[in-house]
Amino acid sequence: MTQIQRLKEIYQLLWQKAYSKNEIIALLEPKVSLRQLERDLIDIKNSYLRPTEELLEIPNGKRMYYSITKRKTKKRKLNFDDFCIYDLLLNSENEVLNKKFDKQVLFFQNFKKALFETFGEHQNFVQKNIIYKTHFYELYQDETFIKNIIPIYKAIYDEKYIQVKQVDFDATGDNPELRSRNLKLKPLKIIFHRGDYFLFSHCKQNYKIFEIGQLMDVIILDKSFTLPNYQAVFEQEMSNRFGVSNNINQKLYDIELEFSESTGNYISKMKWHESQQIKKLPNKNYRLTMRCGINRELGGWIFQWMNNVKVIQPPELINIYQKIINSIHANNQKNNRLESINFFNKG
Template sequence: MSQQIKNKVARLHGLHKLLQQNVVTLLEIQQYYKQEGLQKSMRQIHRDLHEVMLLLAPTEQMASHYVGKTKYYQIHRDTPLDKAVEFSEAVHLQTNFYVPKWNDIDLTQLQLIKDAIKTGHVIQIGKLKNDETGDNFSFTTKQIQLIPVSIITHRNSYFVGGYNTKEKVVVFYSIRQLVNLKTLPLKCTPASYQKMVQLELNARFGITKNINSEQYTIRIEVANVVSEFLQNHNWHPSQQFIKKRGKTTLLLNCGINRELMGWLLQWMYNIKIIEPPALKSYFEKTLQEITAVHTAKKTLVYRNIFNSERV
């Protein structure tokens, strides 16, 4: 990582912390930068505000409001309802949707990873099973040495985010993909990779690997009833909803991956992709693949059309 990129990441993390703790204007952000020895134009500050959304945690949202003609910015943090309000066991029911079936091996591996992060040790993965995130699309059976950095909770499942020392890339694996996991006597500094892991996670929609390194401006027109539901949930740190002339548009800034496609298909005929063209092409290709399987034109086997730019 070049010094220029390191400086930029440090600047964005500083802005992220400022917005977590304060309600600020553009002028106040500029003054904060000056205190840090940085001279930044208003145009650059606007770009920083856009890019800092890549650092937002799943429970955070960028918020803004006007007082008169002055615009204020702040990062809001959501509190789960069941933690804000106490429920008794008699009235609190739960569906089985996305509730994983854990076993003792899963719990042991999760504890091993937590300990490795805490003590700063590299872990070795004997083999990976299947491909839950796209980071094992080639179904490699080789041993992997990983600097474990974070435990990520996604759809009620646990994933490890870390740095693949051989491929020199950030990867995410489900806990249940890991076979013959062990801690190596190799020291590492997980904290120094935290920014890289957070940036990569926020560049993805969910946790699935993107088709490339590009971040797309995504515009989705959403039917009004569905838009109300979507606005009441967090999907991605960059999400914004714009209502104009009776139409609601969802704006996202992230990569394209199969998790995004599955999410769009969930809303069936109540959404319409406006841009980018690449997402439209993948959407059409996915519908063609679905039709081909259901009309017996293709044998039902596992396939992933999102592992590279193929559309």
């Protein structure tokens, strides 16, 4: 019998009724020493009980009896903020959010732990720490996001407009026309993308996506809208984009890229866009085709593969790609100050 199996058996015994140490030893097979049983009881108490359970020590004459029972605790009343935070953590389990909302995280972790009926086996896996998370591309120390997320979440739930004092830069593709103060938006959907949170919204007769940390001083307005009316628009708008960045125009393009054999084999296992088609070529390279707009995220994604990718079509994307290569080369030849230039602005 392994340690986990023995702890599980002791746990099940103590749920049935109270036992003394000698009675527990008599029921176990194979037998264990008194010292080993005492260590097992400490392990059960410290590591293997559910949050709703406790190990009782019941004196009876000269003997001590042990039993496991449900812990008597006051039920914590959940509020709207809690549900918002649980929703965020279910998607990302972000390290920064975990530290910021430590009380809610503890409740959330206990809830997850209670989902496992075979508690011992689960605890053993958790303690091994077999899977390591890099937190690469994860939102990091953004206090503006922390301030914004609950009012935006609440506004979407209640189908209310929000007002934004100003937009601080734009992570999705510059919106210079939206620098004005007191911008009114219909907040339609929160998008979790590349470890960060974005807001899909209706603004000035257009649909815009903002990184939530870019929106300054968000307040909820009394004015209402009907959220379900925008679901189809949201789905169509997302299918038109590569990721969440703004497209250069309203056109959709037939994108065709060729990847080297090793890189193509890797990208063929991933989902990049709902329209993607990936085919292995006779020369062992891979061809990826998809139909979507051209935007900054598409350009950056292509450059990620360095010299293992070639843009086949459309001509518009080839021209932008070459223009960026020329600009990179020029930057490396001069000692000029870098400027924020977006080659994917509307043209």
